[in-house]
Amino acid sequence: MALARFLQISDLHLGAPLGWLPAERREARRRDQRHALERAVREAIERGAHAILIAGDLFDQEGVDAATLTFALDAFNVPGCPPVFIAPGNHDPYSPTSLYWSERMLRARAARWPEHVHVFASPAWEARPIAALQGVRIWGRCFTSHVESTERPLAAAALAAITGGESTGFDLGLFHGSRESHCPPGQKITAPFSDAEATASPFAYLAVGHYHAASRLRADEGAAAGVRLAYAGSAAAVNAGEVGAHGALEVRIEHGRRQPFVEIELVELDRRRVHDVTADVDRAASADQIDRRVQRAIDDAGAGENDIVTVRLTGRLARGVRYAGPSPELRARVFHLRLDLRKLRPDYDLDLYRGADPTTTEERFARALIEQLDGEKDPLQRAVIESALYYGLDAFRLREVTPGYEELEA
């Protein structure tokens, strides 16, 4: 039996604007992304990987800056770096005019990818052998456009060309696509495939990119046993919603005389962790109190100064308390702090308005909007109605209306 090792990464999104971060933090986060790629190459060398598989979205967009492109071209130019296979994704599709994939365009800028880097330049599956692994073929395909594709890469017709594998080797698929019914929130379906298609494909293992959260599909029947398909997720979190550790997958495939067996292991590359915590600020009577509770929630989650934290505030703030955001000291406790105020409500007991027979204008106003709210299904409209309710009550109770309920989540 022989053991093939691969290091799989995807969705690094080099050159992303990172607009969700404050301007002064973006450069640091870009350095994190570069560091992740450098570390991936180092890990591949140290672990004796036979190849590095990049399942799309290495770059965030066509117009990456010259420094980023230079870095990427040079990142694999390391002694001992194994062959690198890149399957361009929907963010960095291949085209003859692509500034980072097209050899011709790169030559015009006096640049080129190293010899051991192979970029799949066709939307149809095509194979490349690996010199060090007899009988092993890396099959890849690319995106050729930014637009979402409904083409099914693992449909039987698309896979018709994949034949002639050696019995002692195996075929490995590398592509960018969406596993149906497992799409994380906020991501779009493109190049979809089903679990059944993946299991029925001739590939012993499918290294897939696009989803930023790591996931896997196990199957013990078909071309191989063990893990049949895996997303490595984003190598470094691209936004504050990508909770948890991020990195690459070490893929180990035992092959030879019997059915290949595949196992994977996460290799952490992102030096920062993304946390998503909830802080109950119910009855907090001042911004300082809110900050303290947020601080406690951060501490309880074990988040440190290098981490990216989203704190979801819940509860009812004392009437009249306005929370404009965390203090500079609190912000400085972590690399980036994002507050989600959508669940935060002012301290109005709506049940009272629901229960009593409304007599005053205030009560009848509240009752009218609560009834509208209860009858509304559209989340956006519900949010507007709820904001209107609180603004009206503020006007009656506090004689003051300050914008602040626009982030309510219905």
Added chain:
Amino acid sequence: MKLRRLKVDGFGALKGEFFFSPEHVALIVDDNERGKSTLLAAIAAALYGLDGDRRTHRLVTPRDRWRPWDGGPYRVELDVQVSGEDFCIARDFARDTVAIWNTRGQEVTAEFREGKDEYPVGKRWTGLDADEFAKCALVGQNELDAVVPVDEKSRRGSTLHARLENAADTRVGDTNATEAIRVIEIALRKYTCPEVESSGTIDTALARLETKRGLLDTELRALEHDFAGIAEPLDALVGLVEEERTVREGLQRLDGERSNALASDARRQLADDRLRRDELARLVAEADAAASAAHLEPNTEAEFREVVARYEEAARGLQALEERRREELAREREKRGSELGELARHADRTAADADRCVAVAAELRRIAEDDASTRTAVFTLREALARQGHDPERIQSLSARFAKRSDAEQRLLRRQNDRALVYQTEVAQLEQMRTGSTEVLREIDALRNRWRLPGWFLTALGLAAALAGVVVQILNGLPVLWTSLLAAGATLLILGLGLLMAGARARAAERAASLRQLSEAQRRLHQMRTDRAEAEVGLAELARAMGYRDQVDLLREWSEYARLMEESAPALRAQEQLATIEARRRQAMEAARALVAADTTGGGERATIEPADLERVAQDIRRALALQQRLVDLETGWEWMAEERRVAEAAATGLKDRAVRILHTAGLAYDPSLSWAEHTRELAERAQAQARHALLTGELIPQAEGRVLAAGRAAELEHQLRAIETERVEAAGAEGAASRAPLEIEAEGRRLREALDQLQKRRTDLRLEVEEVLRRYQTEHPDKTAQRERIDQALLRARRFKAAADLAKETIASVATETHRRWADYLNQRVTQLLGAFGARVEQLRFGDDLDFSVKLWNGQQVARGRADLQLSAGAKDQLYLAVRLAIAEFLSRGQSPLPLLLDDPFATSDDERARAGMKLLIEHFAPLHQIIVLTCHRRRYAALAQMDEALYAERVRIFEIKTTGANAAT
């Protein structure tokens, strides 16, 4: 909710206990300004507490407002009946405590807790918070005046309409619908949008945001368009790269041709070089043959001839110089010999002898001067002593007597006076010390005796008791008895011994110190006395030895002698100096005689020798020494001639050496057997060989060397040739290319280089153009995208705020109209009923949807509110207000536990008839539902009313008096 009892231990100026009967109207009578309003506040405070938060009450908090003036307890207690159950609320505002008990005596305070530390008990029972309760249940006297204020400004600011609207619109806030809408409109007018730096209206902010977004869209599209437009230049760039590659290949081909030309040229140069090197070798061989004469200088022959001639001339000059020196020396030696014969007596003297003569002469002169000055001083001092009365003879006799005494005797005499003084001083101190120590010792002994006496007594008693015990034991007496005796005896014995030991050790350290001090004092006294006695014995013996009658005479004379010695000491010292000078003079004279003795002109041995004699001798000695020196110098004075001779000899030798050296330089050996003329001929032959060598090395060989290639150049050519041949092997294809002339090659090269330069320039321009677009796109696109996202979010927020605020505003407006209509309907009906019951002169009251109202007067006249304000009397307006308040209270407390109504002199401005009607209305219509508490200061009026409606009042009313003692009494 019914109030049963209020106990006030201090609340403003109020103190006392008030009992209320829920079934009766409570009429509380008090003088004006005695605490009626305070009582209402106390009830509200018992139910809701008092706010002490200074942040919300900056001037004075309610808690401070009602703090008792006398500084005593600050406490109220209220008994309340709710739903058939009795509760007692006790609030201590001074200690900030609250306690609530139920009927069973259980404390139920915790059930009423709300928030962190608040107990709004009334809210639980009435469903109203403190403000709502005040609005519904408390009808203050002052409010009646404020219903329709007198002045126009106040009337506009706080009208009945406004109050009604407040009551209608909100239970808690003081904001009515109109104000709420206004507040929202203000928020819409002052919307802050930092993204576009706007703080104007929401519409302005939205417009600016949309404009900004449109601008960003345009900019982004422009960037993307520019970015998309670089594809064509990039294609052109790729084409230029290809062209550049072709041109570079052409240049490379030209380089090959140029290499061929270079190789043939190098070969030719190397062949020529080999021929020239052969010629050079031949010349070098000839030069080597003549090399032995090569070092011969061109003028060597002439120089040799000149040197030989000069040498022969110098040898002749040397002989003439020797003759002249011999003659001059003989003449000078004869002249000096005669002068030296005259000073022959000083021939063996030296310069040191002359110096010694001069020194002795100077010493003699100094001694003479010292002698004269010292003699003058001695004379002066003696004159002074004589003037003081000192007898020289007395001095001499005393000196003769005492000066020869031994040192021990003189020391004994000198110390006698000091000893007497020390003795007198110390003896007194030592006696005092001895007496003090004796006293201390005596005192300590007395103390010890005081301890010892009872000690001895107790010891004896103990021994006796012990003895008795032993005897009783022996006699087989009662064990108790002998045991007791033994124990008592032992105890007494121990006590006795303890006292004895304590006595023996009392002040032991002090006693030892006193003993040491005493013995020291005695030892010192004894020693001093011994010294004194020994000194006296010594003095007596000395007096006897010196012939004095006793030691007193001796000491007197000694004292005189000591004083005289002290006063005549300078004169004695001068005398001694004279003796010293005389000794010095004798010594100097001896030395002078020894020096002058050898001088034959001095006249032999003389008694005195003058310093001038010595100086003359010294002068003769120096003259003799000078002549001797000149004779010596005469021998050496001819050295100039010897020097001249040496110079001439050296010149001759040098010339000969030079001639020999010239011969050696020319490669010839000097042979003394040959004449200088023969040597000159040999040298001429050598000079000819040197001329040929010089021609070879100076001209012929350098010219030949100049023609051959330099070693580096030849190596370079060979290296170049090898490199070209190697390249030719590697690029065999280029070998076949037709060779062209170098000029053609250079022309072609220039053309290709120009083409390459143009291509590179175009490529650089194109690349700069592309890079600029790329740079702009990469720099600006992410920023502008992020900026657009922020603007989008701001736009979304602003739109949502506007939509929400508009919705709130519209809803309030629509709901308020409906609410006001309902209120108006209710108030129209109920207030009219109440006014009728009061007997007011208002026949009908009509509220509109805007809660403004008009009234129909008793005479059927319909007037608007403004005119009604002017036409109605104060009493009528108060009745109108009371009716409205009662109607509001009823309306607000519908569906809840009936509120107690606490009215502060509601009919103060009404006439008696209307007051009677009003009270009847309250008693008959409101009292069955609400507990009614009326406070008034019109005691007589209400007494009269009670008489007029005696049955009604007796059955339904309880009248209380507020007394200063605090207890109220019902009548």
